[in-house]
Amino acid sequence: MNAQESLKAWFDLNKRDLPFRNKPSAYKIWVSEVMLQQTRVAAMLPLYNQFLLNFPDMETLSRATEEEVLEHWRGLGYYSRARNLHKACQIVTSRYNGRFPETLEEALEIPGVGPYTARAILSMAYGKKYAVLDGNVKRVISRIFTESDEKKWQSLADSFLNLDCPGDHNQAMMELGALVCLPKPFCSKCPVQNSCKAFKENTIDKYPPSKLEKTKFELELHFYLIYKQGKLLLIQDSSRRFFKKLYTLPFLIENAKLPAKEAKNYLNPSYMKEMIGRLPSELIPGSASHSITHHKIKIFCHKTFKDLPEDFLLGHSLDSKWIDKDRLEMEFPSSIAKKILKFLPGTGLFQE
Template identity: 40%
Template sequence: MLTGPALARFRKNLLAWFSQFQRDLPWRRSKDPYRIWLSEIMLQQTRVATAIPYYERFLEAFPDVHALAEAPQEEVLRLWSGLGYYSRARNLQKAAQQIVALHNGVFPATEAEALALPGVGKYTAAAILSMAYGQKLAVLDGNVARVLARLQAIRGDLRAGIRWQELQKSAEALLAPRAPGDWNQAMMELGAILCTPKLPQCLLCPVSEFCAARKLGLADTIPEKRKKRATVELQLAAAVLLDPQGHTLLLPPPKPKAGPARKADVGAIVSRMWHFPTIEVHRDAALELRANLEESLRRGHKFSAPLERLPKVRHTVTYRSITLLPFRMKLKKLPQISGAKVLPLSDLSSVPISNLTRKIARAALDS
């Protein structure tokens, strides 16, 4: 990696570019560790444009760590609803409670204490501590790893073997010690705006003169694509029970089951949130769903109303590709199920629901 005057020039070029071209993002307007932490958790697996309105709504409801720690979990999940990967929200709240209990409500300033919080890994700790407290910790995420790999023309799977550790060392060697927070953001911004996975814009790049991949004509081929886990196809059926007032029935968040992960774990597929009665089906979806509803909701008693088929819904959760067959059943009266909620189908916003449940509700409303 670079040393001496070349390293100084590299840092100067990148920081100058960042100060001129960085995007105006809401979390960049504050050094409050709570706000930075929230943005970092939201931005894991979520694009910036998607995260912004959630971030703003979340802060309005929970302006500080105390408000988040004390909130009902259901309210936290409701405001996260639609962002996916709900363990992030659950961990965020657990960590907030830990911060209140152990750190007087202030995000801890040491890496070891930050790493002890649920949902905070090496990357997140480095990002928060460098941006909020100016600590000299270098971040390494997918964006930064791609930039570093291209700068040094490193081939192969970046997450494999000791390569990731070597990238971490490179990130630390490059870190600008006087402005670690800006530096980390500048590296991430370069990866997000110019040194993108496809078609990197090397002509606009502030550090192109230092880039080995560009010199070798390899910018487009580094990093090597990761092998994806094979996709599993699943077929599910869900029932939208509807009374004459337009109310429907949602079942409570399923608890995780012990034992090895199952590919058709409906609880995980509905993100452990409120959901329509849903099962995996194999041959005759309507028949299997009806039998299940009669068994689980009516203890073996028959429903006389027909199941009306609604347009199918496609949904992907990590490696699962789901075809969901929603059915509507119009009933004079909804069955009374302990723990279930009866809500207007047109407004399920009072409880946390997954994107899949939202898609099913939309299919039922549009038909």
């Protein structure tokens, strides 16, 4: 029995009973893969089942309104995933009559579908001979072949693929990385131990190589609750340092500890300084910690006491919207919104 056959036999005995593995379809696999981005399996499963009850197929999801989709995504966070999935399903429904395309080239043309997602769907739903490469598989491949160069991992994964059952093989590789070939692995339980060069050479701890930790810049983000008639102001500004494509609560960057050469990249827009200068505000008790790539962030929130003049937004040509306060997490699709909501009770803005 070769390594691929041993892996398949192990998977048949040890695989977790997950709903998207039962009678898999391209649509069900697609939904599961999107939900599993930045969400653990245990947290995702109840919401996955409920989502499919409401949107059992691509056509149903395509016909739904964005508001309906976001409502049934509630609890998963990162709402941009739901928006992108919704739009992509509409494209597939229009362009391919509701059937996910069967070639890698066409799949990669769908907005939001990258190499991993495309390969996962094509192999698991259609049996196409594509190997996937997620974080778990990267660790397995790096150790089996004692290969440190990440650029070579995809071709090695392709060479290791079980061509008789590519979908099961890909799931087995991901399962192996999730259950056995962990950062601190259980090598005695590994079905491909005899084919693993790192195990044979006793170099497991060297693969995959640790990435050098980049210096994290420390700073504060001060968000402002600007409201009128019970609605909160969100703005979008591509010139900002953070959240260039998102609608967010207005914010200022404060107390940034940066190298001098970086300071110019973290300047606050002049309209923000003017806006906050015209609005008396009060710091809400509490703070939250957050991280964005290479940034260690402390979050604060301020409540304003005066309506923003009607002409201000027009005068600065700001892309803005006023939203109901209970839609903040949906309209500002970042985990920061969820953190802000946790320390807002008591402001008089949000229901206790």
